[in-house]
Amino acid sequence: QSVLTQPPxxxxxxxxxxxxxxxxxxxxxxxxxxxxxxxxxxxxxxxLIYDNNKRPSGIPDRFSGSKSGTSATLGITGLxxxxxxxxxxxxxxxxxxxxxxxxxxxxxx
Amino acid sequence: EVQLVESGGGLVxxxxxxxxxxxxSGFTFDDYAMHWVRQAPGKGLEWVSGISWNSGSIGYADSxxxxxxxxxxxxxxxLYLQMNSLRAEDTALYYCAKGKIRxxxxxxxxxxxxxxLVTVSS
Numbered sequence: 001q002s003v004l005t006q007p008p009x010x011x012x013x014x015x016x017x018x019x020x021x022x023x024x025x026x027x028x029x030x031x032x033x034x035x036x037x038x039x040x041x042x043x044x045x046x047x048l049i050y051d052n053n054k055r056p057s058g059i060p061d062r063f064s065g066s067k068s069g070t071s072a073t074l075g076i077t078g079l080x081x082x083x084x085x086x087x088x089x090x091x092x093x094x095x096x097x098x099x100x101x102x103x104x105x106x107x108x109x
Numbered sequence: 110e111v112q113l114v115e116s117g118g119g120l121v122x123x124x125x126x127x128x129x130x131x132x133x134s135g136f137t138f139d140d141y142a143m144h145w146v147r148q149a150p151g152k153g154l155e156w157v158s159g160i161s162w163n164s165g166s167i168g169y170a171d172s173x174x175x176x177x178x179x180x181x182x183x184x185x186x187x188l189y190l191q192m193n194s195l196r197a198e199d200t201a202l203y204y205c206a207k208g209k210i211r212x213x214x215x216x217x218x219x220x221x222x223x224x225x226l227v228t229v230s231s
Binding site: 002032033034035037044045046047050051056086088090091092096097098099100101102103 | 222
């Protein structure tokens with residue numbers, strides 16, 4: 001059971017937009033920045049969004065992040081087949097540990 | 110280029126020990142906290158442990174507390190995870206990841222190594 005809650009799967013057609021939610025509590029998301037990771041099949045996780053809505057160098061602006069209260073959302077526009085991956089949200093918890101969501105599998109139909 | 114390379118994984122019997130290593134390069138190692146994150150086969154990410162830049166602050170997941178010990182050698186740009194009393198549920202791909210800043214608390218991890226597989230089975 002993951003500390004942060006994500007939907008197990010989402011899907012959309014190429015070119016469309018999709019959002020992935022991440023729900024936590026006041027001990028984690030409510031009082032810390034949220035990050036998002038993309039894990040392509042067979043590869044290590046890659047930082048996609050940090051500090052709620054910032055993109056590391058090289059991440060296209062098709063990817064966006066937002067946070068409100070104890071929830072966060074990852075948005076992906078202009079979906080491409082290459083975006084098919086598992087997406088994880090993460091943050092720090094007041095219990096002095098890192099926490100992640102259970103992951104969301106994105107299928108581009 | 111920042112690079113993290115894990116090693117030390119393998120097949121080990123329940124109750125035995127294993128020591129993982131992570132060799133870092135491409136950045137000033139002792140300017141950052143470092144973390145271990147694991148992923149059981151077909152499952153999600155689980156933060157395992159973290160250590161601040163000077164080893165002054167250390168944290169563990171409840172699932173490994175008392176069995177695993179994290180350490181670092183800044184002179185060798187290396188991170189370690191000593192795993193004792195291993196259980197079947199410790200079977201996972203173990204990733205080394207660089208923290209956000211010097212201190213233990215990290216809202217994000219970047220980059221990640223390619224991982225080293227630990228299999229606990231008799």
